[in-house]
Amino acid sequence: MAASVHYQIENVTKQFPMRKGTLQALDPVSLEIYQNEFVAILGTSGCGKSTLLRMLAGFTAPTTGQILSHGVPITGPGKDRGMVFQSYTLFPWMTVQKNVEYGLKQQKMEKSARAETARKYLNVVGLDGFADAYPKELSGGMKQRVAIARALAANPESLLLDEPFGALDTQTRSHMQELTLDVWRQYPKTIVMVTHDIEEAIFMADRIVVMRARPGSIKEIIDVDLPRDRDFYIKSDPAFLDYKRHINELIYEESLKLEQEALGA
Amino acid sequence: MKHPNKRVDATTSALAPQGKLSRNVYVVLAVVSFAAVFAVWALITNLGLVNADFMPTPQATVQSAIELFTEQHFLEDIRVSTYRVLMGFLISAVIAVPVGLLVGAYAPVNALIEPLMSFIRYLPATAFIPLFILWIGIDESEKIAVIIMGSLPQLLLMVAVDTQKVPHDLVEVSYTLGTKRSLVLWKVILPASLPYILDSLRMILGWAWTYVVVAEMVGASSGIGYMMIQSERMMVVGNIFVGLLAIGLLGLVFDCLFKLLDKLLFRWK
Numbered sequence: 001m002a003a004s005v006h007y008q009i010e011n012v013t014k015q016f017p018m019r020k021g022t023l024q025a026l027d028p029v030s031l032e033i034y035q036n037e038f039v040a041i042l043g044t045s046g047c048g049k050s051t052l053l054r055m056l057a058g059f060t061a062p063t064t065g066q067i068l069s070h071g072v073p074i075t076g077p078g079k080d081r082g083m084v085f086q087s088y089t090l091f092p093w094m095t096v097q098k099n100v101e102y103g104l105k106q107q108k109m110e111k112s113a114r115a116e117t118a119r120k121y122l123n124v125v126g127l128d129g130f131a132d133a134y135p136k137e138l139s140g141g142m143k144q145r146v147a148i149a150r151a152l153a154a155n156p157e158s159l160l161l162d163e164p165f166g167a168l169d170t171q172t173r174s175h176m177q178e179l180t181l182d183v184w185r186q187y188p189k190t191i192v193m194v195t196h197d198i199e200e201a202i203f204m205a206d207r208i209v210v211m212r213a214r215p216g217s218i219k220e221i222i223d224v225d226l227p228r229d230r231d232f233y234i235k236s237d238p239a240f241l242d243y244k245r246h247i248n249e250l251i252y253e254e255s256l257k258l259e260q261e262a263l264g265a
Numbered sequence: 266m267k268h269p270n271k272r273v274d275a276t277t278s279a280l281a282p283q284g285k286l287s288r289n290v291y292v293v294l295a296v297v298s299f300a301a302v303f304a305v306w307a308l309i310t311n312l313g314l315v316n317a318d319f320m321p322t323p324q325a326t327v328q329s330a331i332e333l334f335t336e337q338h339f340l341e342d343i344r345v346s347t348y349r350v351l352m353g354f355l356i357s358a359v360i361a362v363p364v365g366l367l368v369g370a371y372a373p374v375n376a377l378i379e380p381l382m383s384f385i386r387y388l389p390a391t392a393f394i395p396l397f398i399l400w401i402g403i404d405e406s407e408k409i410a411v412i413i414m415g416s417l418p419q420l421l422l423m424v425a426v427d428t429q430k431v432p433h434d435l436v437e438v439s440y441t442l443g444t445k446r447s448l449v450l451w452k453v454i455l456p457a458s459l460p461y462i463l464d465s466l467r468m469i470l471g472w473a474w475t476y477v478v479v480a481e482m483v484g485a486s487s488g489i490g491y492m493m494i495q496s497e498r499m500m501v502v503g504n505i506f507v508g509l510l511a512i513g514l515l516g517l518v519f520d521c522l523f524k525l526l527d528k529l530l531f532r533w534k
Contacts, residue, residue, distance in 0.1 A: 059437055079443035089438040093456045093533045106443035134533040147438075154442050 003034035006158065006190045007056065012065035014051050024215040025051050028065065031209060031218065036188040040195055040205035042247065044255050048216025049194045050162055056192060057083055057160050079103065082151030086163040088143045090135040096122065096146050097131040103154025121149040124183055141172035148180065158190035165200070177203055178232065185229075198251065202226075202243045203235060210247060213254045214261070220250055321503040326510075329503030339492065343511060346477050346489040349405065353412025354473045358466060361417050365424025369458075370450045379425065382418045390415030391479050403484035411480040412473050420469045427461035428454055460531045467523035474516050 014026040026048040033039050041049045054060050055067055058077040067074045069081075082103075090099050100118035109117070122128055125145040135143055144164055151159055164180075165173040181204060184191060195201055201208045205224055212219040226239060234240050277285045286294075303323070309315050310322040321329065333339035367374045368382075393414050394407075401407040431454050439453045440446075481490025489508050496504035527534075 057437075057441065059440075077437070077440035079441065081441060083438060083441040085434050085438060087432065087434050089432070089434045091435070091439075091453070091457070093459075093531070102439075103442035106445075136533065150442070156441075160441075 003037065005032050006035045006037070006070065007031075007033040007192075008068040008071075009033075009052075009056075010065050010068070012052070012055065012062040012067060014048065014055065014060070015063045027212075027215045027217040029216070029218055030065075031221075033190060033192060036190055038184065038191045038193070038204060038206045039209060040193050040201035040207070041209045041211065042195060042198065042201045042251070043211030043216065043219075044196065044213050044251060044258065046216075046258075047211035047213040047254070049196075049211050051216070053160055053162055053192060053194045057081055079106070079154055080157045081160055082154055082156035082158070083160045083162065084144065084147045084151055084164040086166040088135070088140070088147070088167075090143055090146055090150070092135050094134075095131065096127065096133050096135070096138070099135070099146055100150045100153045102150060107154070117153050118149075121153045122146075124152070124186065125149045125179065139172075140168050141176060144168065144176060145179070148183065152183065152187060156189065158192065161191065161193035163195055164193070165197075166195075173197075173200070174232065180204070181230065198244055198247050199235060202240060202247070203230060208247065210250045211254075213258050219254070222247065318500060319502055321506055325503050326506045329501070330507045330510075333492070333504060333507055337492070339507070339511075342487060342489050342492050343515070345487045346481065347515065349408045349412065349480070349488065350470070350473045350477045352405075353409045353416060353477070354466075354470050356409065357413050357416040357420050357469065357473075361420035362424050362462060362466075365421040365462075366428050366450060366455060366458075368421065369425035369428025370454055375425070379422070382421050386418040386422060390476055394480060394483050398484050408477065408480040408485065408488070412476045415476040416469050416473050419472065420465060423465040423469070424458075424462055427458045427465055430461055431457040460527065460534055463523065463527055463530070467520060470519055470523070471516055474512055478512065 009029055009031040011028045011030055012026065013024070013028050015022040015024055017023075029052065041052060043049045051060070055062055056074065058074045058081070061075075090096075091102065094102065097115070097118055100121055101114045104114040104117055119128075119131065122131060125148055127142060127145055127149070130138065130142065130146075135146070138146065147164070148159075161180075165176045168176060177200060193201075193204065202224055206228075208222045208224060210219045210222065211217065222243065224243060226234060226237070226243075275281065277283070279286050279290070306320075307323050310317065310320055310325075317325070330339075364374075364378065368378050369375070390411055394411055397407045397410045397414075401410055435457060436449055436453055439449060444452055477488065478490035478493070481488035482494040485491040489511055493505050493508040496502070496508070
């Protein structure tokens with residue numbers, strides 16, 4: 001499979017202005033993400049992983065360097081990059097059906113086609129019976145399923161996931177991971193997911209980008225060489241556990257460094 | 266009893282802080298408080314503990330009400346006052362809601378208008394009555410101007426705050442779904458903040474009732490406030506009581522209408 005490059009992150013840095021001076025959130029980061037690849041960005045809090053994702057989304061611009069999508073610089077958010085947030089971002093005044101149709105409506109798709117597409121993706125995430133429910137009537141896991149369906153329905157080239165299962169309980173989280181992988185197999189897209197859950201990263205991703213903390217930068221990139229048709233049982237596979245031990249060590253080093261810095265300061 | 270094993274949770278029992286109360290008990294207590302105030306009133310006036318020239322008995326107040334409605338066209342006063350309140354309120358809303366949305370959503374508009382309105386808000390609307398009489402005269406427009414002066418700046422600032430309650434994530438996600446920047450206010454921020462805005466409107470309408478009464482006490486020839494100030498001059502204290510009760514009831518009716526509207530419009534909440 002000759003994979004073509006989707007995103008090129010070239011010497012990207014990010015500084016935030018503070019009251020005194022600036023905060024270096026991200027030291028130069030360079031990374032290529034391939035078409036239909038599943039990349040997880042993993043790190044402790046404050047490692048700049050969300051900042052990197054927000055720059056991919058186009059919400060915030062790099063201080064130096066650039067990010068290209070198919071060779072074209074990203075200058076703002078766009079419907080080619082769907083996003084799912086950790087917080088629940090369904091439009092509360094719309095039914096589940098209308099939420100999923102929203103992106104299609106912006107694309108001026110005709111009404112009946114819109115309804116049909118929405119139904120298809122609600123079916124994909126297993127929420128057939130909930131089209132007419134309002135978001136407040138759904139559980140956290142169901143809300144995130146609708147959010148995924150809504151992002152998918154707009155037919156983006158890639159999905160950006162910002163700790164999408166972070167607010168869910170362990171069981172729901174496991175289900176959502178499997179469901180998302182399942183959906184991704186049916187509808188291949190470039191997925192970039194930010195998480196601080198090591199197991200989640202190994203279970204879902206083709207490659208894991210482990211970040212250094214404060215300022216953020218890439219510590220190590222790990223190719224996850226596990227069968228792609230992963231299911232729940234792989235989480236106790238020896239190979240899986242080897243990855244887990246290794247990444248645990250990397251993350252532990254980083255949190256230790258942070259702790260020592262805090263004590264030294 | 267439906268619940269044979271009804272137990273009370275220690276932390277949410279009615280007498281604990283943040284405790285809960287059944288709907289029925291709530292209604293009973295609310296009625297009791299109204300009844301208590303009424304009973305004290307009836308008692309001290311009928312027992313002659315207070316001078317009847319300054320506080321009428323409930324019976325005398327009812328008598329005053331009957332006379333006001335049948336002989337002194339009180340209904341017309343109510344109509345005039347309601348008209349002034351609604352006009353002042355509607356004009357305020359028509360300007361304050363869209364401008365408030367812009368102030369809440371766009372930083373430059375905020376910089377231009379928010380500090381100015383925050384200043385104007387502190388100028389008492391009632392202090393403008395002499396000026397408005399000089400400028401406008403003592404007709405309807407002057408009364409309505411006083412109400413607008415008191416309502417519009419407050420409402421505008423409240424709508425701006427309502428708009429800012431909309432989570433930024435909601436705006437960002439709408440961008441990733443292809444919403445144009447020029448349409449985000451219309452498609453996301455407005456619908457998301459509408460319930461808050463309706464609540465602000467409800468509160469402002471209550472304030473408008475205060476301003477209309479004050480406006481009608483100076484240079485007016487009709488309205489509930491006018492009737493009350495006239496009754497004061499003629500020492501007809503029963504009429505003043507009827508005026509107070511009428512304003513309280515009208516306020517309550519409009520409040521209930523707003524709450525009904527909220528239930529009808531925002532089932533999704």
